[in-house]
Amino acid sequence: MIIDIKNLDKVYKNGKIEVRALKKVNLSVEKGELISVMGPSGSGKSTLMNILGCLDRATSGSYILDGMEISKLNEVELAKIRNLKIGFVFQSFNLLPRMTALKNVELPMIYARVSAKERRKRAEYALERVGLKDRMHHKPNEMSGGQKQRVAIARALVNDPAIILADEPTGNLDSFSGEEIMAVFQGLNREGVTIVLVTHEPDIAQHTNRIVSFRDGILMSDVKVERPLDAREVMKKLRVEMEAVT
Amino acid sequence: MSFFESFLQALESLKANKLRSILTMLGVIMGVFSIITIMAIGNATERYIDSQFERIGANLLQIGYKSLNADSSEWLKLEDFETIKKAAPEIKNISTYIQQLGTLRIDTKTRDALVYGTTAQYKDFTPMEMATGRFISDFDVSSRSKVIVVDEYFAKRYFNKVDAVGEVVRFKSGTGANYNLKIIGVTKAENDLMAGMLDNENMPTYIYMPITTVQQMYYNNKRLDSIMVSLDKDVDYIEVGNRIVRALELSKGKDDIYISYSTQDAQKIFSSIIGVISGVLLVIAVITLIVGGIGIINILLVSVTERIREIGIRKALGAQKKDIVLQFITESIIMTGISGLIGIILGVIGGNIIAQVVNIPPAVDVPVIVMAFLGSILLGLIFGVYPAKKAADLDPIESLRYE
Numbered sequence: 001m002i003i004d005i006k007n008l009d010k011v012y013k014n015g016k017i018e019v020r021a022l023k024k025v026n027l028s029v030e031k032g033e034l035i036s037v038m039g040p041s042g043s044g045k046s047t048l049m050n051i052l053g054c055l056d057r058a059t060s061g062s063y064i065l066d067g068m069e070i071s072k073l074n075e076v077e078l079a080k081i082r083n084l085k086i087g088f089v090f091q092s093f094n095l096l097p098r099m100t101a102l103k104n105v106e107l108p109m110i111y112a113r114v115s116a117k118e119r120r121k122r123a124e125y126a127l128e129r130v131g132l133k134d135r136m137h138h139k140p141n142e143m144s145g146g147q148k149q150r151v152a153i154a155r156a157l158v159n160d161p162a163i164i165l166a167d168e169p170t171g172n173l174d175s176f177s178g179e180e181i182m183a184v185f186q187g188l189n190r191e192g193v194t195i196v197l198v199t200h201e202p203d204i205a206q207h208t209n210r211i212v213s214f215r216d217g218i219l220m221s222d223v224k225v226e227r228p229l230d231a232r233e234v235m236k237k238l239r240v241e242m243e244a245v246t
Numbered sequence: 247m248s249f250f251e252s253f254l255q256a257l258e259s260l261k262a263n264k265l266r267s268i269l270t271m272l273g274v275i276m277g278v279f280s281i282i283t284i285m286a287i288g289n290a291t292e293r294y295i296d297s298q299f300e301r302i303g304a305n306l307l308q309i310g311y312k313s314l315n316a317d318s319s320e321w322l323k324l325e326d327f328e329t330i331k332k333a334a335p336e337i338k339n340i341s342t343y344i345q346q347l348g349t350l351r352i353d354t355k356t357r358d359a360l361v362y363g364t365t366a367q368y369k370d371f372t373p374m375e376m377a378t379g380r381f382i383s384d385f386d387v388s389s390r391s392k393v394i395v396v397d398e399y400f401a402k403r404y405f406n407k408v409d410a411v412g413e414v415v416r417f418k419s420g421t422g423a424n425y426n427l428k429i430i431g432v433t434k435a436e437n438d439l440m441a442g443m444l445d446n447e448n449m450p451t452y453i454y455m456p457i458t459t460v461q462q463m464y465y466n467n468k469r470l471d472s473i474m475v476s477l478d479k480d481v482d483y484i485e486v487g488n489r490i491v492r493a494l495e496l497s498k499g500k501d502d503i504y505i506s507y508s509t510q511d512a513q514k515i516f517s518s519i520i521g522v523i524s525g526v527l528l529v530i531a532v533i534t535l536i537v538g539g540i541g542i543i544n545i546l547l548v549s550v551t552e553r554i555r556e557i558g559i560r561k562a563l564g565a566q567k568k569d570i571v572l573q574f575i576t577e578s579i580i581m582t583g584i585s586g587l588i589g590i591i592l593g594v595i596g597g598n599i600i601a602q603v604v605n606i607p608p609a610v611d612v613p614v615i616v617m618a619f620l621g622s623i624l625l626g627l628i629f630g631v632y633p634a635k636k637a638a639d640l641d642p643i644e645s646l647r648y649e
Binding site for chain 1 (some may be wrong): 565
């Protein structure tokens with residue numbers, strides 16, 4: 001098991017008002033899974049993402065990531081976990097605009113104190129895996145949304161994390177670029193990468209093997225997807241449709 | 247993150263905001279520049295004064311009156327030289343001078359003159375050098391010769407040559423009487439602070455005449471303003487001064503009418519005045535520097551706010567607090583460090599230019615430069631701490647959401 005969450009509670013205190021964002025959540029994810037977390041806004045899925053990503057800590061309950069109890073770690077240790085065990089992919093890409101794709105991908109390794117030579121090698125390989133090796137010297141503003149998100153995925157991959165956490169990764173993309181990203185995720189997943197994907201688009205969730213749904217901080221359902229959509233197939237279909245239109 | 251990495255990244259981010267970085271740095275540049283310049287000028291002035299005193303001879307005593315209105319029985323006169331020599335046989339030289347105003351006429355041109363009536367030994371009390379001819383002699387003094395020593399500017403201006411020895415000028419004293427004076431010597435022009443002022447038709451020229459001649463021209467007044475005595479360096483000038491004063495008072499049969507003061511005292515006073523002036527200027531310069539530093543804090547805070555999202559991203563990717571702190575402090579140090587270097591370079595140039603203009607040797611010490619540089623680095627460190635801490639304490643979740 002790569003993620004094991006037991007009886008997780010998260011309470012936000014805002015003055016006298018208490019908000020229970022997560023209520024007694026139990027969830028486990030096996031190594032090599034591709035799982036989506038769904039739910040309307042306010043359902044607690046973002047809170048869960050923050051806790052899974054070690055950006056926030058649960059109020060109570062336990063969270064074991066890759067065999068390590070996270071709820072007992074201090075700030076420095078959390079930073080190290082984020083650096084080495086977790087790869088983030090955000091809806092708005094969150095690339096540093098002044099840096100080239102290559103430099104952006106190298107960034108997590110700078111914090112992991114990887115040597116410059118090794119960094120370059122690994123960053124190039126990561127960009128190759130997402131199909132952007134020829135764009136590595138471009139800056140984010142010279143790239144399309146889909147390309148930016150692929151750079152972000154390369155950045156998430158580069159320290160060989162235990163899980164990739166993707167928060168609405170296709171939210172800012174057109175459907176074709178969205179499928180491209182899902183194809184990258186599915187490809188990585190076939191190579192054994194564990195991916196947790198937060199989305200509110202059912203179409204996107206259908207690309208994963210398992211869907212967990214949240215409402216009002218409670219895990220409502222946890223279902224296996226019998227026949228996940230293959231992003232490459234969907235892309236073919238979209239291409240045909242586009243040609244028909246034009 | 248290693249220091250080298252954060253150095254590279256800080257440089258990148260400063261380059262991204264070039265104009266802003268330069269404007270911010272200007273404050274610190276000005277501060278360091280003023281400090282270096284002020285130190286250089288202060289040092290140079292002090293050295294200049296020291297060297298001037300050195301040329302005169304460090305141990306010079308002056309005997310003067312305690313009261314401004316001494317009556318004629320208390321006057322110091324040339325005859326008192328003997329009393330002084332007897333009382334203090336260790337003195338090397340003794341001289342005096344009186345100052346009067348007069349007018350010189352050369353053909354149709356006139357020029358005001360500040361007359362120094364003095365003795366042959368006066369030459370040894372000043373850094374004066376002869377360009378040509380000779381200075382006043384003992385014989386000139388005893389025989390009241392009608393001779394005059396002028397300076398090089400005067401000779402060049404009115405005789406178109408330095409060697410004006412043998413020329414005769416017409417001199418009108420303050421009493422209205424006219425005399426013909428023969429030039430016996432021309433003093434060298436000094437390449438000096440005052441040089442420009444001296445070679446000016448509207449300013450009086452400095453001339454030297456035998457003291458007895460001047461006394462005769464001006465109402466036969468025997469009064470001396472003061473007597474100068476030079477001593478060897480290691481002599482206790484206070485003791486000798488007191489001895490001379492006592493001997494003189496004894497010879498006049500009066501008490502408490504003379505005092506002695508030395509160039510060392512004057513030198514100390516000069517030094518302390520310059521010390522106070524440069525101290526005050528230095529305080530102003532340091533304030534400038536602090537204001538510059540506040541500019542840096544300010545711009546770093548702006549930069550933190552602008553980069554909240556970047557900080558959030560970095561934290562999500564595994565940056566620890568210390569990495570963020572390092573990043574911002576490095577930026578601050580690079581800004582102050584570069585400013586310091588530029589300020590030092592400008593300060594050295596400025597100090598040299600001013601030194602050239604007022605003709606004193608420039609004096610920027612290596613320790614001052616090193617201190618200024620280390621000081622600016624330290625300033626960057628101090629001023630960087632608060633913004634850096636602020637950046638590092640940002641909550642990653644909120645920073646990532648920040649638009």
